[in-house]
Amino acid sequence: MTAETLDGKAxxxxxxxxxxxxxxxxxxxxxxPGLGTVLVGDDPGSHSYVRGxxxxxxxxxxxxxxxxxxxxxxxxxxxxxxxxxxDDPACTGFIVQLPLPGALDDGWALGLVDPGKDADGLHPxxxxxxxxxEPGPLPCTPRGIVELLRRNGIGLxxxxxxxxxxxxTVGRPLGLLLTRKSENATVTLCHTGTVDVAEHTxxxxxxxxxxxxxxxxxxxxxxxGAVCVDVGITRxxxxxxxxxxxxxxxxxxxxxxxxGGVGPMTRAMLLTNVVERAxxxxxxx
Ligand SMILES: Nc1nc2c(c(=O)[nH]1)N[C@@H](CN(C=O)c1ccc(C(=O)N[C@@H](CCC(=O)O)C(=O)O)cc1)CN2
Numbered sequence: 001m002t003a004e005t006l007d008g009k010a011x012x013x014x015x016x017x018x019x020x021x022x023x024x025x026x027x028x029x030x031x032x033p034g035l036g037t038v039l040v041g042d043d044p045g046s047h048s049y050v051r052g053x054x055x056x057x058x059x060x061x062x063x064x065x066x067x068x069x070x071x072x073x074x075x076x077x078x079x080x081x082x083x084x085x086x087d088d089p090a091c092t093g094f095i096v097q098l099p100l101p102g103a104l105d106d107g108w109a110l111g112l113v114d115p116g117k118d119a120d121g122l123h124p125x126x127x128x129x130x131x132x133x134e135p136g137p138l139p140c141t142p143r144g145i146v147e148l149l150r151r152n153g154i155g156l157x158x159x160x161x162x163x164x165x166x167x168x169t170v171g172r173p174l175g176l177l178l179t180r181k182s183e184n185a186t187v188t189l190c191h192t193g194t195v196d197v198a199e200h201t202x203x204x205x206x207x208x209x210x211x212x213x214x215x216x217x218x219x220x221x222x223x224x225g226a227v228c229v230d231v232g233i234t235r236x237x238x239x240x241x242x243x244x245x246x247x248x249x250x251x252x253x254x255x256x257x258x259x260g261g262v263g264p265m266t267r268a269m270l271l272t273n274v275v276e277r278a279x280x281x282x283x284x285x
Pocket of ligand 1: 049097098169240259261263266267
């Protein structure tokens with residue numbers, strides 16, 4: 001078997017075209033959604049992701065507000081820049097790009113964002129809403145994975161899903177999302193304390209690897225016909241490398257690759273969160 005590709009790049013382009021029409025409809029009501037980003041430090045990956053987010057905004061008609069700060073930024077300065085965005089009416093939603101450098105704490109910074117402007121769905125209030133099954137912005141990568149599977153006709157209800165990685169941006173919220181009644185999957189969450197990861201992946205209909213360990217999932221760890229979604233991105237001299245070894249393509253039915261799979265969907269879901277928030281503001285007027 002040679003796996004088909006879950007093409008996140010193509011799907012993200014379709015979603016952006018849909019969002020462009022919704023943004024145009026908002027403009028007719030005098031509303032321009034504005035995405036703010038707070039980027040601290042020099043991490044090349046973070047700079048590349050934030051550049052991509054603003055390129056996407058320009059494509060769909062969302063205004064961009066860019067805050068770029070040096071790695072030496074103090075906690076007090078970062079707090080004041082986040083509070084400025086909370087108070088800026090042109091900014092309908094914003095994100096703090098993670099990870100923050102040095103001693104700046106990711107969780108602390110996320111907690112300073114106005115939950116109503118939390119375009120990443122990572123504020124504790126919004127993660128709490130996810131736990132409770134209440135409406136709110138959803139974390140972009142988990143939402144992107146569910147959308148990528150759904151729009152390719154891959155059913156989640158009753159599926160055995162094995163997620164590898166328990167990080168706050170992907171693994172943990174993904175487990176919560178997949179086990180909602182509307183998704184209805186059965187989830188096993190593996191992490192560095194898992195004794196035998198392969199024992200769990202071999203049982204799964206869908207394997208989602210978000211560990212950031214190149215080539216972690218090999219063909220012998222995957223049930224024939226399973227769907228494999230790569231979320232791990234490691235930058236090497238040879239280019240970007242995912243957690244899923246290329247050999248998996250010989251066993252799996254579908255693979256979401258790195259690059260071109262979940263990454264572009266993460267960005268498309270960020271725009272979706274921003275547009276949904278602006279639409280909610282429009283209907284509350
Ligand atoms: N505040 C946040 N920080 C981080 C998040 C997040 O959702 N919110 N997730 C990741 C990084 N990330 C988004 O910010 C992200 C990762 C990857 C991509 C992407 O488009 N990847 C491309 C390759 C891009 C490249 O060449 O570098 C792909 O996989 O095809 C977009 C966004 C951690 N931080």
